[in-house]
Amino acid sequence: MLENFPFYLAIILVILLLIMLADKIKVAYPVLLVLAGLAISFIPKVPVIQIEPDLIFFIFLPPLLYEAAWAVSWKEMWRWRRIITSFAFIVVFLSALSVALVANYFIPGFSLALGFLLGGIVSPPDAVSAGAILKFVKVPKTMSSILEGESLLNDASSLIIFRFAMIAVATEQFIFYKAAISFSWMVFGGVGIGLAIGWLFMKAHKYLPTNANVDIVLTLLAPYIMYLIAEEVHSSGVLAVVSGGLLLSNNRHRFLSSKSRIQGVNVWESLSFILNGLVFMLIGLDLPQITSGLEGVSLTTAIGYGVLITFVLIVSRILSAYGAVIVTLIARNFITVADRRHPGYKTPFILGWTGMRGVVSLAAALSIPVYLDNGNAFPQRNLILFITFIVILLTLLIQGLTLPYFIKKIKLDNIYDPVSPEEATVILKRDLAAHALSYLKTTYEDQLESNASLQQLISKWEQHSKGIEDESIGKELKTIYLDLLYEQRQWLISRNKEDQNIDESVIRKQMYYLDLEEEKLIHF
Template identity: 70%
Template sequence: MLENLPFYLGLVMAIVLLIMLANKIKVAYPVLLVLAGLVISFIPGIPVMRIDPELIFFIFLPPLLYEAAWSISWKELWRWRRIISSFAFVVVFLTAMTVAFVSNYFIPGFSLALGFLLGGIVSPPDAVSAGAILKFVKVPKRMSSILEGESLLNDASSLLIFRFAVIAVATGQFIWYEAALSFGWMLTGGVGIGLLVAFIFMKIHKYLPTDANMDIVLTFLAPYIMYLAAEQVHSSGVLAVVSGGLLLSNKRYVFLRSGSRLRGYNVWESLCFVLNGVVFLLIGLDLPEITAGLGGVSLSSAIGYGILITAVLIVGRILSAYGAVVVTLIARNFITVADSRNPGYKVPFVLGWTGMRGVVSLAAALSIPVQLSDGAAFPQRNLILFITFIVILLTLLIQGLTLPYLIKKLITPGMSAEPAEEEVDSLIRKQLAEHALQHLRINHQEQLSKHPVLQQMAQKWETNSSTTEHALMAEECKIVYLDILNQQRQWLLLKNKSEITLDEDIIRRHLQYLDLEEEKLRFV
């Protein structure tokens, strides 16, 4: 391990440089990292990177899922719950089933159980890849919200399929009523344990004398404890992390201080930056070892199988996107839907084209046991790994490189009925200033009359200026200003909750600004 330390440090440096290059040339960084890993793997003398299959889920998935749960808006998740649920559960299952039948028919030696195993691995699209691409183009908020919500939940549904398929391959049988009971426990147990652990951590943060450093360490422990606790009782660790992360994210302004929120955001962003980079680089680095283990399957045949499965995934997702639109248009006649407008043919096609595969598929493929319980080699393991690699590579290259072009051509600014972000931001800034000024004059009139600093703040809010810096504050002024910041924070949270169509990202930016203002008080 130590003799390879310079190589590992070099990989981290390479990740940083490649992502800088990707941002410069406006290409999604997962594409460059996969290609770079592939190139590096052919350099003579490069150490072989091996990760214990049993640990791959535990190392990468809990923190990445936890960070995704913290980033997503619960309000947006609930607003688009029908289409998100259809993509995250129905489409994932139909995709896995289609892959199972296609692979069983076209790939020699592939049973239906192995087909469902492969389907569970390659069915979930990757949020990191889509997010890296959408950073360079503007899309309607509803589309980005659907993609974020889908990516959070489809990991759980696909990994449930994966787990049952592994059991079916290992035992050679599938008893439906036992599977149904097991599925029910994995679902309810995973969600319940995640919420319970999250509740305990919430109380620890709120009632124990923690500081920002302790709070950040606790946020690191939370996803791993959720995952381990659920897995120990044979329920879904993935669902535990997702449900627990969503609860803590939704209550962050109740139990975390402003300093903990600000520092934690930066630390978590850096951690997931490195983890995602390492995983995408691993995809390329693992190819030679996977290829060497293909056994009796020729390389050309294995590539052909990979292309076939990739085509099935791309076509299947596009058809599913149009199917979701048809169902929504029919359902609007009977129930209230979030958006009843006909999106035409362009938006579903773009949504269907966002099916790049990545981190979760690789983690699932690498976690396939090397041997069965009786010591025999796990059937077709390396072929499944190779097909997974081809699927990831092709979807990243074909869809990842063409998606920005398609968005610019097919998605025009006029297609979104949402108000301009700048207008909403300006309106909230004005309303927030009016709310602060009103609270100051009603509740702190005496302090306002005798402290010039508070008078300057009142003048700033009257003119809605954001350029006034803090003067030296007396302790009484700090108390007043903290009260005003808390009032503004509560007003923002209430506004976000009451206005279902308001973009929560705008609210979060203003909440972060209030946290920064609160932190400034430590230095004035």
């Protein structure tokens, strides 16, 4: 370990340089990192990197899921809950089913159970890749919200399929009622455990004498505790982290101080940045380990199988996307849907094309045991690993490099976003200023004539100032202004719930501004 430490430092430096290059040439950084890892793996005398599944599942996955849960908008997830759950569960299952049928028919030695095992591994798209690509192109906020929501849940659904397929392969039988009970426990148990632990952490933040550093450390511990406890009782650790993260994220202004929120954002952005970079570099570096175990089938044939499964995944996801639209159009005649307007043919295609696979798929494949409980070698393990690697590589290259072109070429209609972020910001600032003025004039009416500083504060808000420029502020006015900031936060939280036309990211920017104002007032 220590003798390779300089190599690991060099890898981190390479990751940073490649991410900067990706930003420069407008290419999604996961693509460059995987290719760079491949290239480095062919350099003579380079240390062989072996990815341990536990490293991904227990070290990388919980914080990445937790950070995503804090970043996603619960309002948008709830608004588009039907299509999000359709993609995260139904589309993932249909993709796994398609892979299972094709693998069983075309790949010698693949039973239907092994096909479902492979399908569960390669069915979940990677949200990091899609997010890195969408950063360079303009898409309706609705689409990014759907992709973000799907990414929080599809890992859980695919890993559930993977677990059941593993049991079927090992025992050579599948008992439906036991599977149904196990599935229910994994889903509802995982969500319940996540909410319970999240509630405990929320109370710890609120009632213990914590400071910003302690708060941040607690947020770092939370996803690991949620994941480990859920997995220990054979529930879904992914759903535990997601549900607990969403609970804490949605209540962050109730138990975290402004300083904890400001510093926490910086810490988590940096942590997720380096973790995402490492996992994609590791995918490329792991090629020698994967190819060395490929036996009983030629490299050309194995590549052909990987291309076939990749084609099946791409086609099945696109068809499922259009199928989801058709189902929604039919269902809207009987139930209320989030939006009754027709999405057209463009949006489903782009949603279907954003199917790049990533590190969860590789970690799941690597977690397949070498031997069954009876001592026999696990059937087709090395081939499953190799096909998984080919699927990840091809989807990143083909879909990852062409997605920006399709988005620009198709020119998506912005039918779901009635108010642009720019317009929403102007509206929100104007309404927030009006509410602030009304609150000041009503609550501190008796001080208006005698308090010159309060008059100055009111004057600044009337001029739509962004804040107090003069930091030398008296204690009395500081108390009033802190009270006003609290009132503004409550107004923004209410506005976020009531106004469906304003994107939550705009609300969060204004919340962040209020946190900065509060910190400035406290320290000056």
